[in-house]
Amino acid sequence: MMFGSSSRRFLAVFASCCLALSSQATSVPKQLQRRAQCAATLETAEGVANVLQSMYYDASTGQYNGGSLWTDSNAFEDLHNLMLGADIDTWSTIADGTFIGRAAVAGFSSAQWADLIAGANDDAQWVILALWKMADYKSARGLSNVDLYLNAAATIYDLIAAQWDDTCGGGVWWSTAHTYKNAITNELFLYTSADGFLRGGGQTYLDNANNVWNWLSNSGMRNSQGLFNDGLVLGSCVNNGETTWIYNQGVIASGLAALYAAGGSTNATLLDQAEITLDATISLLTEDDILKESCDDALSGGAVCDADQQLFKGLWTKHVQYYLDMANDATRTAKYSPFLGSQESAVFHFGTDSSDAVGSVWYAPNQGGSIFTPKTSTSGLEAHVSAAKYGPC
Numbered sequence: 001m002m003f004g005s006s007s008r009r010f011l012a013v014f015a016s017c018c019l020a021l022s023s024q025a026t027s028v029p030k031q032l033q034r035r036a037q038c039a040a041t042l043e044t045a046e047g048v049a050n051v052l053q054s055m056y057y058d059a060s061t062g063q064y065n066g067g068s069l070w071t072d073s074n075a076f077e078d079l080h081n082l083m084l085g086a087d088i089d090t091w092s093t094i095a096d097g098t099f100i101g102r103a104a105v106a107g108f109s110s111a112q113w114a115d116l117i118a119g120a121n122d123d124a125q126w127v128i129l130a131l132w133k134m135a136d137y138k139s140a141r142g143l144s145n146v147d148l149y150l151n152a153a154a155t156i157y158d159l160i161a162a163q164w165d166d167t168c169g170g171g172v173w174w175s176t177a178h179t180y181k182n183a184i185t186n187e188l189f190l191y192t193s194a195d196g197f198l199r200g201g202g203q204t205y206l207d208n209a210n211n212v213w214n215w216l217s218n219s220g221m222r223n224s225q226g227l228f229n230d231g232l233v234l235g236s237c238v239n240n241g242e243t244t245w246i247y248n249q250g251v252i253a254s255g256l257a258a259l260y261a262a263g264g265s266t267n268a269t270l271l272d273q274a275e276i277t278l279d280a281t282i283s284l285l286t287e288d289d290i291l292k293e294s295c296d297d298a299l300s301g302g303a304v305c306d307a308d309q310q311l312f313k314g315l316w317t318k319h320v321q322y323y324l325d326m327a328n329d330a331t332r333t334a335k336y337s338p339f340l341g342s343q344e345s346a347v348f349h350f351g352t353d354s355s356d357a358v359g360s361v362w363y364a365p366n367q368g369g370s371i372f373t374p375k376t377s378t379s380g381l382e383a384h385v386s387a388a389k390y391g392p393c
């Protein structure tokens, strides 16, 4: 494996000491604050990102071959998260060429965004997170069009907020077809609302964040093990008992920590609530301490994760990064640091092939069952970027 060289990792230990010097600014928003990052892990992340771009990204369309709106959006977010973390500018001009960046720069109307999102209220919120991260990067580097990205995010947010109604006591619908209320759409709404408030969105955002957490916490979607099932049965509004996908156990945490920060970092119960689910993930959705989706199988001929599910583990690691950003608490960071490091190591040793693409299976060496797509490389990239910030070095 190309990145396996222990000499590189050894040398990088020395380099990592010095990144801390520029990380002490206190007036910078939490999302932009830098902390000593693990140089070796950032270097691995850059390698994975370069391969992701060269294997799958089509600059003429601004999309990934074999991608989708929501998974592409996460990849765009990750490239910018990596550039901010590593203090590099490898993809400094990519934002305006991505298909969502083009729409933002074109000043898409609400109706145009609604067309592009095609009714998917969950997908739309991943787009918001990508637009915000691209704006953060542009803003940090003094690049143009920041306001167009922020305006686009606000326009999409309003479309989603309008999808809230009283069916099952509240919550936003999974899609504009209004057939399903589920965990991910509402966990994302908690995060976009609370983070939107922190970004200056105003009281409506904070009210929405409080409302959606009140609703989520009373919805019955979190089961007795502490894990969120997929959603609710429509008529009866009870937990549908469907799969406890790993991303659902991470996005709740970033949302709760953003709500904690939005409330002035006074109510630590919100963090304790988040950790019920993070801890349940670590004890229940792993094999030998490594995340394992129910559709993951290292052997060929077994289960295969679909195009959406291929990204879920990485999203958990990314949203734990955001959780720790917002919680801003050394004890909580120390609690999750070893686990994030183990995920990164598994991605590196078990998930990565000789071309430095990352496959779907992290928990064991690939024996034919790991699949390789832009989503699985994106997922692996997220594990590296998260561990670079919060894993051991």
Ligand SMILES: *[C@@H]1O[C@H](CO)[C@@H](O)[C@H](O)[C@H]1NC(C)=O
Binding pocket: 267, 269, 270, 273
């Ligand atoms: C803190 O958050 C918990 C969990 O949502 C909530 O039950 C409690 O009322 C909150 N406390 C305060 C003082 O707002």
